[in-house]
Amino acid sequence: MASMLSSKAKYALRAAVFLAERQRDDCWTLASDIADAEEIPKKFLEAILVELRDGGIVDSRRGRAGGHRLARPSSRIAAGDVIRLIDGPLALTPCTSRTRLGPCDDCVDPAICALRPALQKARDAVAAVLDGCSLAKLERDRRPRKVAVPLV
Numbered sequence: 001m002a003s004m005l006s007s008k009a010k011y012a013l014r015a016a017v018f019l020a021e022r023q024r025d026d027c028w029t030l031a032s033d034i035a036d037a038e039e040i041p042k043k044f045l046e047a048i049l050v051e052l053r054d055g056g057i058v059d060s061r062r063g064r065a066g067g068h069r070l071a072r073p074s075s076r077i078a079a080g081d082v083i084r085l086i087d088g089p090l091a092l093t094p095c096t097s098r099t100r101l102g103p104c105d106d107c108v109d110p111a112i113c114a115l116r117p118a119l120q121k122a123r124d125a126v127a128a129v130l131d132g133c134s135l136a137k138l139e140r141d142r143r144p145r146k147v148a149v150p151l152v
């Protein structure tokens with residue numbers, strides 16, 4: 001079964017939550033550190049970080065003391081912001097999208113579509129959850145990382 005949320009969006013969220021964890025230290029984080037910690041392919045992560053930067057979610061800085069960090073407090077960045085930036089609208093169909101509203105390719109008339117009201121409610125419910133969930137909340141709710149315990 002195919003995933004409705006792309007791997008790219010999941011990686012973007014994992015990277016953003018990692019940066020949220022580092023935000024209180026007010027430090028710049030290398031892409032390689034994020035890639036290692038979150039088990040994200042480095043080249044793929046670098047492309048994702050460019051999109052997050054261009055979308056205003058992440059700041060980046062080159063040089064010896066460079067890296068990446070969140071562009072604003074993690075409490076003001078919603079999971080929905082990251083997903084929309086990477087995957088596009090949260091709606092299941094174009095006729096229920098708020099950002100890319102349009103007719104479905106196979107629709108005769110959106111005004112009489114029997115599915116549209118239910119799909120609009122689904123879109124609104126998904127948006128309410130994802131827009132109400134900040135990176136700060138995702139960070140707080142995250143399970144602790146497994147740490148290898150040395151055998152004595």
